[in-house]
Amino acid sequence: xxxxxxxxxFLLIYTVFAVYAERKISAFIQDRYGPMETGYxxxxxxxxxxxxxxxxxxxxxxxxxxxxxxxAPVIIFLAVFAGFAVLPLTSDFAGSSAQIGIFYLLAxxxxxxxxxxxxxxxxxxxxxxxGAMRSVAQIISYEIPLGLMVVCVVMISxxxxxxxxxxxxxxxxxxxxxxxxxxxxxxxALGIETTNVGGILTWNILRSPLMLIGFVIFFISSLAESxxxxxxxxxxxxxxxxxxxxxxxxxxxxxxxxxxxxMMLLVSFLAVILFLGxxxxxxxxxGSVKLAEWTSGEPGTLAGHLWGAFWMISKALFLVAVQMWVxxxxxxxxxxxxxxxxxxxxxxxxxxxVLLSAVWRLLMI
Amino acid sequence: MELEAILxxxxxxITAFSVLFIAVTRNILYAAFALILTFIGVxxxxxxxxxxxxxxxxxxxxxxGILVLLVFGIMLTHRLKGQKLKTDRYQMLFGFLxxxxxxxxxxxxxxxxxxxxxxxxxxxxxxEVELKSFGLSLMTDYVLAFEVIGILLLVALIGAVRIAGNAxxxxxxxx
Numbered sequence: 001x002x003x004x005x006x007x008x009x010f011l012l013i014y015t016v017f018a019v020y021a022e023r024k025i026s027a028f029i030q031d032r033y034g035p036m037e038t039g040y041x042x043x044x045x046x047x048x049x050x051x052x053x054x055x056x057x058x059x060x061x062x063x064x065x066x067x068x069x070x071x072a073p074v075i076i077f078l079a080v081f082a083g084f085a086v087l088p089l090t091s092d093f094a095g096s097s098a099q100i101g102i103f104y105l106l107a108x109x110x111x112x113x114x115x116x117x118x119x120x121x122x123x124x125x126x127x128x129x130x131g132a133m134r135s136v137a138q139i140i141s142y143e144i145p146l147g148l149m150v151v152c153v154v155m156i157s158x159x160x161x162x163x164x165x166x167x168x169x170x171x172x173x174x175x176x177x178x179x180x181x182x183x184x185x186x187x188x189a190l191g192i193e194t195t196n197v198g199g200i201l202t203w204n205i206l207r208s209p210l211m212l213i214g215f216v217i218f219f220i221s222s223l224a225e226s227x228x229x230x231x232x233x234x235x236x237x238x239x240x241x242x243x244x245x246x247x248x249x250x251x252x253x254x255x256x257x258x259x260x261x262x263m264m265l266l267v268s269f270l271a272v273i274l275f276l277g278x279x280x281x282x283x284x285x286x287g288s289v290k291l292a293e294w295t296s297g298e299p300g301t302l303a304g305h306l307w308g309a310f311w312m313i314s315k316a317l318f319l320v321a322v323q324m325w326v327x328x329x330x331x332x333x334x335x336x337x338x339x340x341x342x343x344x345x346x347x348x349x350x351x352x353x354v355l356l357s358a359v360w361r362l363l364m365i
Numbered sequence: 366m367e368l369e370a371i372l373x374x375x376x377x378x379i380t381a382f383s384v385l386f387i388a389v390t391r392n393i394l395y396a397a398f399a400l401i402l403t404f405i406g407v408x409x410x411x412x413x414x415x416x417x418x419x420x421x422x423x424x425x426x427x428x429x430g431i432l433v434l435l436v437f438g439i440m441l442t443h444r445l446k447g448q449k450l451k452t453d454r455y456q457m458l459f460g461f462l463x464x465x466x467x468x469x470x471x472x473x474x475x476x477x478x479x480x481x482x483x484x485x486x487x488x489x490x491x492x493e494v495e496l497k498s499f500g501l502s503l504m505t506d507y508v509l510a511f512e513v514i515g516i517l518l519l520v521a522l523i524g525a526v527r528i529a530g531n532a533x534x535x536x537x538x539x540x
Binding site: 067068098099100103104107108110111113114117118121133136140159160 | 394401418421422424425428429436437440496
């Protein structure tokens with residue numbers, strides 16, 4: 001229950017400032033100032049925009065299919081927000097601790113496709129319909145490399161529970177499994193035990209260095225999943241006006257935007273948990289200089305909560321910033337290039353990585 | 366009433382009403398979207414039986430995959446070609462009789478089966494689904510079925526590529 005309230009409030013506040021950050025980052029990349037007038041340094045610009053959006057008339061096109069048009073934004077938002085239910089924020093603070101955590105997350109997030117289809121169809125506009133079709137085709141295609149990368153991580157960690165995956169990348173792993181051991185690069189034959197060294201050495205990207213490639217594939221697919229540039233052909237302004245949400249206005253449009261930014265945050269959290277150590281500090285213990293222990297508290301204590309939340313949120317926000325950086329520096333891919341990238345490069349590469357991960361797992365035990 | 370009971374009736378209600386809606390509506394697209402609701406409701410009921418894995422698989426395969434394909438198919442055939450997609454009702458009387466008969470049969474057999482008196486119904490199922498044992502039995506006891514399904518899917522995949530591939534001549538009405 002607390003996790004529900006926390007993530008809801010956090011998502012709202014985050015979205016307001018993420019939109020501001022997006023405008024500022026795009027402005028800096030393009031040698032502009034961005035919003036400067038409202039509030040100090042333009043800080044209140046998004047708040048003002050939001051107030052305007054809420055007051056706007058809720059326009060439903062006369063010929064729209066109202067039964068599909070109206071609930072569509074709610075369904076998109078619900079699908080994205082339901083994904084937050086299984087995320088562990090700190091070592092002792094998480095929503096559901098269901099064993100099938102990551103599996104549930106992938107399934108429930110794929111429901112936003114339904115909302116997008118409803119929006120595109122219900123709008124009764126060719127731009128919206130084409131936008132929805134492109135969007136759905138893209139999301140379904142990129143779900144394959146994304147899912148296979150998750151499979152790789154699951155093979156390395158032997159569990160679907162996100163909290164357990166995070167514990168394995170932590171110096172506190174022995175607290176839930178006294179016999180567990182981490183080795184440098186996951187190779188037991190090297191004999192360098194890193195269970196109590198922690199830090200970046202036990203993150204999944206270094207527990208099995210193959211995951212470095214895996215992380216890149218995951219990140220590219222997650223950009224496509226959240227319909228962000230360079231994969232924003234579904235809302236290509238020059239062709240489709242605004243994509244599947246062309247006909248929306250006011251609060252419903254705000255809800256769609258909230259879902260887009262929520263999706264960015266969700267995939268960033270997921271990438272952090274799966275590859276970048278979740279709520280763990282990146283500093284390792286070096287001999288008697290216990291950097292990892294100083295920068296993370298015991299699970300269950302107040303320090304554990306604060307440090308955990310700090311690392312988790314700052315890593316996720318950093319990834320969100322990278323997503324924005326990518327958006328404003330790369331041109332968008334053409335539709336056929338987009339499909340080529342997914343089906344001809346990322347998918348075969350992911351299948352290969354799944355195979356190699358299985359081999360790597362044999363080195364780890 | 367307990368929260369669990371309320372949630373159970375909620376999911377059961379979703380399932381029942383959406384199925385009823387599919388039977389009544391004449392708009393195929395609405396029926397497809399209602400079917401999504403049905404699957405979600407059924408997935409919820411699976412969770413109550415302690416079969417979380419089945420529930421999530423249900424959502425992933427049916428809602429995320431098959432139904433989206435269904436809706437896609439309807440959209441491509443309908444709005445892009447400008448026809449209305451409505452179904453008519455045929456054989457109302459026979460349909461009603463047969464479904465009422467099957468319903469009666471089910472009620473009868475469930476009552477005579479007296480499920481609530483069976484010894485294993487009251488046993489508490491272990492809340493934690495043992496995924497490890499599930500995976501192990503899939504790869505040992507049921508490995509033949511598992512592999513056969515894999516081959517079936519591979520055949521379907523190759524067939525799809527063959528049908529949709531470049532070998533097909535472009536029709537005159539290709540969009």
